[in-house]
Every structure is written in C-alpha cells, then in structure tokens.
Amino acid sequence: MSDHDTTETAPRTLEQLRAAVSAIEDGSAEAPGGPTPAEVRRPPAAGASKPPAGESPRIPPPDPKATDEDADPYAVARAVVLRLLTGAPKSRSELEKALRRKGCPDDVAAEVLDRYEEVGLVDDEAYAQTFVRSKQAGRGLARRALSHELRKKGVDEELARSVLDEIDPEDERARAHELVEKKLRSMHGLDRAVQTRRLAGMLARKGYGPEVARLVINEALDARPEHQRD
Structure with missing residues (x-):
C-alpha cells in the first residue's frame, strides 16, 4: 500500500467508531472517520492526491483502544476489520481468521463481513485482481x-481461476523473457548446460511450465554471442 497521507481523521473513541460504521451502513456523506460507499467509489476532487492504479482507497485506522473487552462484539469486529484494511488489502478468509484469533464469535464475524461486502470494503474479486x-x-x-x-x-478456487484466466499467455511469456535476460546478466562465463539448468529452476519456482521455460531459455541463449555458431 502507498504511504500517502489521508485528510480524514481517525475515530478516537468507541463511540466515534460506532458513528463511523453507522454512517458507512446508512450511506451518509458525513461519515466521521471513514469513507462511505459513495466516497469509496467517488473520483478524487481536482488537485487531490490520487492513489496508484489498482490500489484500494485508504481507510483511516480506528483507535485500537476502542476494542476493549466490554465493547459490543459487533463494534469490536468492525474495529478489527477496519484496522486490518488500513494496512493492506485482505481477502475475506484472512479477515475471518483474524477475527477468530481475536475471539470474535463466528456468527458476528459473518454478519459484519457480509455487510462490508455489501458496501464494497471487502471484495475478494477486486483483491485477487490487485494481488x-x-x-x-x-x-x-x-x-x-x-x-x-x-x-x-x-x-475461492473458482473465483481465482476466473481472475487467472484473464492473464494473456503472450504477456506471461514476455515476462519470462525479462526474467531470463535479467538472470543471464549474472551468469557470464558459465557453459550453456549450467545456464539452462539454473534458468529452468528459476522459472519453475515462479510457476512457469516446462514448455514455456524451454522455449524462452533456448531463444535467449541462442541470441547470445557466446552460444552462436561460427
């Protein structure tokens, strides 16, 4: 996530946090300490700083002291989720695990996360695409x-497959070429067999299939002067 500043003020008490969450749920344009659904989707005003492409809108962090033992479990769950989302995008599963570690009842966690999915603060498809x-x-x-x-x-496996199906095989092959060329800069003086073995291992660790790896490595090595035939 970017470290750019936010112009909004984080809630400082449990009551302010509750007001912020309530404003999000009510769709109010005056949500104290956090963006409403409309604000999440609203383009920035002229001259305002704009987050990098693909980055989720920053959510001001709630006060950790708001999550005390006597608090309403729903308010505690909301505070935990909002705080986690300020650091980096999270999948719903990651948020569920975090709430479970905090002792949040499963039914409370499910209801809070369902609501945050409705307002767009939890979105596994957007998370997967950004990831x-x-x-x-x-x-x-x-x-x-x-x-x-x-x-x-x-x-979700089906959702992940849908996002991964959007990857262009040619783009992936071009990225493999870039990785091989970069790696070759540190492999001067090695014979072709050693270079091939090390490059194949590197591409395999990054998830490239053996056929793509073979083609890309052979193309890269064939183009190098030391491997060209006289």
Whole structure:
C-alpha cells in the first residue's frame, strides 16, 4: 500500500467508531472517520492526491483502544476489520481468521463481513485482481504460482481461476523473457548446460511450465554471442 497521507481523521473513541460504521451502513456523506460507499467509489476532487492504479482507497485506522473487552462484539469486529484494511488489502478468509484469533464469535464475524461486502470494503474479486497484478509486476509470478498464492490467501478456487484466466499467455511469456535476460546478466562465463539448468529452476519456482521455460531459455541463449555458431 502507498504511504500517502489521508485528510480524514481517525475515530478516537468507541463511540466515534460506532458513528463511523453507522454512517458507512446508512450511506451518509458525513461519515466521521471513514469513507462511505459513495466516497469509496467517488473520483478524487481536482488537485487531490490520487492513489496508484489498482490500489484500494485508504481507510483511516480506528483507535485500537476502542476494542476493549466490554465493547459490543459487533463494534469490536468492525474495529478489527477496519484496522486490518488500513494496512493492506485482505481477502475475506484472512479477515475471518483474524477475527477468530481475536475471539470474535463466528456468527458476528459473518454478519459484519457480509455487510462490508455489501458496501464494497471487502471484495475478494477486486483483491485477487490487485494481488495478481502486484505479484506479476513485482516478482514475475506465472499462473501456477499465482494460483498457489491465492489458495493460501483463502480466495475461492473458482473465483481465482476466473481472475487467472484473464492473464494473456503472450504477456506471461514476455515476462519470462525479462526474467531470463535479467538472470543471464549474472551468469557470464558459465557453459550453456549450467545456464539452462539454473534458468529452468528459476522459472519453475515462479510457476512457469516446462514448455514455456524451454522455449524462452533456448531463444535467449541462442541470441547470445557466446552460444552462436561460427
């Protein structure tokens, strides 16, 4: 997530937190300490800072002191979810596990998360799309590795498959080429067999299939002067 500042003020007490959550649920445009559903989707005003593409809107963090033992369990659950969403996007499964660790009853967790799905603050499809773009750009992961990562995050298998089906095979192959070219910069002086083995291992760890790896590696090595025939 970006570290850019938010212009809104975080709730400082449980009562303020309740007011913020109530405003979100009522669709009020004057939600204290947090965005309403309309604000989540509203484009920024002219001159306002805009979050990077694919990044979820920042949600001001609730005061951790608001989650005391005597609080309404629904208010506690809401506070936990809002606080977690301020740090980084989360899947519904990750939020459920966090609430369970906090001792939140399953029925309360389900009701709170259902409501936050309705207002768009919890959205596994958007989460999966953002996660895939991030891991493709940052680590060059291919479909197989991305599928494994999404499964670990608790994203529904059918939903994950739908998001991964949007990946263009040509884009994935181009990314494999970039990874191979970058790796080859540190492999001068090694013979072709060693280079091939190490490159294949690197691509396999990132989820590329053996056929794609073979084609990309051969193309890259054939183009290097030291491997060209006289």
